[in-house]
Amino acid sequence: MKNHFSAEIIGVAELPPRRTTPGETTLEMIANVARLAMKDAGLIPRDIDGLVVGPQVGETPQHVPATVAEYLGLQPRYADIVDLGGATGAGMVWRAAAAIQSGMCETVLCVLANTRDPAVTPRSPNRNPIREFDVPYGGSGANQAYAMIAQQHMARFGTTPEQLACVPVKQRANAMLNKAAVFHGQPITTTDVLTSPIVMSPLRLLEVVMPCGGGAAVILTSARRAKDAPHPSVGLMGAGERVTHRALSQAPELTTSPIASAVADAYAMAGVGASDIDFLSIYDCYSIVVAMTVEDAGFCAKGEGGAWLEEHDFSIASRLPINPHGGQLATGQADLAGGMGHIVEAVHQLRGTAGERQIHSPKRALVTGNGATMSEEVALVLIGAEQ
C-alpha cells in the first residue's frame, strides 16, 4: 500500500459539540481547538507554517486566514480558506497535503469552528479585532494603513514625496502603450502628483489606486496538456507566500513587509536571484508598495527604494521594465480581481502576446500580490517557454 500523498496526519482535536456557546467568539473557539490539536501532534506553535480555515468566523468575509493567523500569532507560508460547506474539512485535508508536497510549507493546521448563540442576531456579529480596537479611533479603510507605512519609511530612510511620485508618473508613461488602461493617453508629471490633494498624509491622490470594476482569469493545466494549447505556455518556476497580520498594530515591522520572505522563498524554489529576473509585474496599489517591493525583492538595499525609483527606467526599453501595462495606478484594478492583472500581463509578455508594449524576448518575470495592509503576500517566478 502506497500513500498517493507524501504528507501525513499527526494530530487531531474536537471540541465537544454543544447546543449553545454563549459569550464565546469563533476566534476563541478556533484558538481552543487549534491548541488541543497542536498538543495532540506534540508540536509548538512555531512549528506550524501553514493554515487553512473556513468561512463564517463571526467576521468580515475577507482576510479570514490573516485574521485567524494574527489571533493565533502564526506567520504561515501557506494560508488558505476552503468554502465547500460540509465538504470543507475533507477538502482542507488534501489541499494541505498538496501544499506540503509542493514544498510551500511543512506543517499545516486545518481548523474550523462556529459559535451558536440564539440570543445573538445576526448569527455572525461583526466583532473582529479591527472593528473592536481600531474603528472607534476613526481608523478604517486601507488608505490610513498605507499612509502610516509610507510615513515611517520617510521618517526612517529620508524617502521623499518626489521619489514616490515617480511611480505613478513612470507607470502612466508605460500605459501610453496600453489602450485598455483607465488612464491611457493621460500622462502626468511629478508636479501633478505633488499638487494632487493629500488624501491621508503623506499620501496624495495620484499615488493611490482608483476604484474600478473588472475581472481577470488564469487557466492552468498539466504539462502534458499544455503542449496542445494554442499559445506558448508559461511555467511556474517558484512561489512563496507569507501572511503575518491583519491589523497594522500587529505587523511585525512597517518598513519591511512579508513580501521579503515570500520573494526569498520563490527565488529559492526557482533557483534564481534578483539578477535573473527580466521584468517586474508587481502589485502597486500605492506608490510606497512599489518602493518597498523593490527593496524587499533584492533590487536595492533596504531604505534605498526611493532613490532607486527616481533613477530607474520603468519602460519596456529598460534592462528591468516595471509594470509595462501601467500597473494598477495607471491601468486600474478591480479590488476583488485580487491582483490577477499582474499575472495576465506577465503571461502576455512571456509568451510574446503583449502587442506594441512587448518587451524584447523576456525569459523570467517576478510577479507579486499584496493583500490587506502589507499582510498577505505572494510572489511568483514565471518563465516563458523556450523560444
Place this chain on the structure above:
Amino acid sequence: MTTPTTTTSIAKPGFVSTRLTTPYWRAAEAGKLLLQECLECGHLQHYPRNLCTKCWSQDLQWKEAAGDASIWSFTVVGIPGHPAWGDEIPYILALVELVEGPRLMTNIVGCAPESVHCGQRVQLRPHRGARDNQTLLQFTPFTRDN
C-alpha cells in the same frame, strides 16, 4: 478651529466588545489601559485573546500599562475611512508602541497635526467625546506637567 455649524447626522459605529474583552473596556472607562501577560512565558500582548500568541498558553492575567509610549507611525486623516468622522478632520490616527512592547491604534490629541513625528514620546490620555460610544484610550505628547 471654528465650531462647525452643522454636525454630521451619521452616527459612529456602536461599541463592540466580547465576554473576554469586557474587563479591558471596563478598565478603559476608568482611564486604565490593560495588557495581557502570559504567566507561562512572560509575553505581553494587545489586543486581548484567549491564548498567548507566543506559546499558546491560556494562563493569562491582566496587567495595567504605565501609559508611556512612542509614536510608531501616524497619519493626519484628510478623508476619513468612515463618514461619521467627517466633522473631526483633520485628526491624528497613530500606532503607538507602549514601553511594555505591544502596539495599538489610537489618536494623538492636544497638539497641532504638523508637530507630530515618528518616535515622539506620548502618554495616555483617556477621553470620551460627546459623539463617542465608549472611552477612547487616546494619547497626547509627553510633558512633565500632565
